[in-house]
Amino acid sequence: MAEGTQGKPPSKTVVTWAGDQQFDGGRASGGPTIRLDGRGATGPSPVDALGIAIAGCTGVDIVDILAKRRTPVESLSMEVHAERxxxxPARVVAVDITYHIRGAGIxxxxxxxxxxxxxxxxxxVGSSIDPAxxxxxTLVLED
Incomplete structure (x- = not known):
């Protein structure tokens, strides 16, 4: 077993080609799917989806951490810029995220x-990309 594989079960997903540069993906067990589009016309590109995944992953943690401090988040949005x-390959070489957070007492x-x-x-997700x-x-704390 690989290092660190104990604990959470593996993620199992299914991705199906939908024509052109479009792919639909979701959990192997079923449920909602997302459309990825290499051209960005009908859904986020795969690189956009990486940015969304990093922002969503950190967002879950931020909401949980602040809730444990008894300062619940009222709104949270993130803007992601992935430099390539x-x-x-035009790999991602840096990710910049602006967090807009609102909540009483934060x-x-x-x-x-x-x-x-x-x-x-x-x-x-962020820990899974190249450590380099x-x-x-940046944080924008909104009133």
Missing amino acids: ANAV ERAHAERAIELAVTKYCS TPIRW
Whole structure:
């Protein structure tokens, strides 16, 4: 068994070609699917989906961390910019995320700590990309 594979069960997904550069994917057990589109016309591109996955993964952790501090999040949105290499493959070389957080009683220091923990410790998606790829972030704490 590979290092770190104890604990959570493996993720099992199914992806089906839908024509052109479009693919539909979802959990192997069924349920909702998402459309990926290499051209970005009918859904996010695979690289967009990576950014969405990192933001969503860190978002789950941020909401949980702040809830444990008894400062629940009222709204959270993220803007993701994935910088890509100019060479083939045009891999992601840096990820910048702006977190917009709103919630009564949320202090800047607590929100920053929640983001830092989510990005550097808890988010399994972000931790799965090349360690040389920085995930940088900024916080906009809204009233």
